Amino acid sequence: SAVISQKPSRDICQRGTSLTIQCQVDSQVTMMFWYRQQPGQSLTLIATANQGSEATYESGFVIDKFPISRPNLTFSTLTVSNMSPEDSSIYLCSVERASYGYTFGSGTRLTVV
Amino acid sequence: QKEVEQNSGPLSVPEGAIASLNCTYSDRGSQSFFWYRQYSGKSPELIMSIYSNGDKEDGRFTAQLNKASQYVSLLIRDSQPSDSATYLCAVLPDAGNMLTFGGGTRLMVKP
Numbered sequence: 001s002a003v004i005s006q007k008p009s010r011d012i013c014q015r016g017t018s019l020t021i022q023c024q025v026d027s028q029v030t031m032m033f034w035y036r037q038q039p040g041q042s043l044t045l046i047a048t049a050n051q052g053s054e055a056t057y058e059s060g061f062v063i064d065k066f067p068i069s070r071p072n073l074t075f076s077t078l079t080v081s082n083m084s085p086e087d088s089s090i091y092l093c094s095v096e097r098a099s100y101g102y103t104f105g106s107g108t109r110l111t112v113v
Numbered sequence: 114q115k116e117v118e119q120n121s122g123p124l125s126v127p128e129g130a131i132a133s134l135n136c137t138y139s140d141r142g143s144q145s146f147f148w149y150r151q152y153s154g155k156s157p158e159l160i161m162s163i164y165s166n167g168d169k170e171d172g173r174f175t176a177q178l179n180k181a182s183q184y185v186s187l188l189i190r191d192s193q194p195s196d197s198a199t200y201l202c203a204v205l206p207d208a209g210n211m212l213t214f215g216g217g218t219r220l221m222v223k224p
């Protein structure tokens with residue numbers, strides 16, 4: 001399957017600070033997806049990131065809170081800004097590639113204190 | 114709003130039994146359906162995809178799709194304790210390229 005490297009794997013952050021999560025794919029992909037999984041919940045799509053254009057955000061998510069960069073076809077970052085305890089979640093990046101389907105990175109477990 | 118529904122469980126089955134996991138979806142035009150397995154603390158792992166009505170078998174796993182009933186299921190034969198995990202159903206809507214996930218079913222296989 002596609003190799004997706006995501007880091008950091010976990011972090012504990014102070015409220016009011018920001019954390020940038022990186023996602024690196026082993027080959028070029030058109031779209032990268034960012035998900036959030038709150039404790040005990042399923043996955044919720046935050047945004048879709050295309051190279052060379054602004055990310056498309058889902059309802060309830062805004063660019064000021066979750067800015068995304070997509071500088072090339074193998075890399076993306078998601079920043080969680082001005083964090084509060086409610087942002088404590090697992091954040092996952094995902095890509096879709098023919099033959100592999102939709103696959104996920106290993107996730108970033110974020111705890112905000 | 115497009116929805117994917119699953120029974121949250123837990124579904125408890127004895128080792129060696131067949132586990133049956135079910136999922137319904139609201140978007141009648143959906144064309145692609147996926148089952149993911151997620152162990153606690155890990156990211157989801159794709160185990161099955163199905164696109165046509167009927168059954169698709171892969172080892173101990175069988176995915177079943179009925180588009181008329183908007184229903185997709187996953188059967189796990191000869192269940193093992195290592196199958197204990199949360200199983201997520203995901204649907205790709207007819208319009209768009211973003212997966213919609215169900216809430217997941219927690220499966221417990223008891224030795």
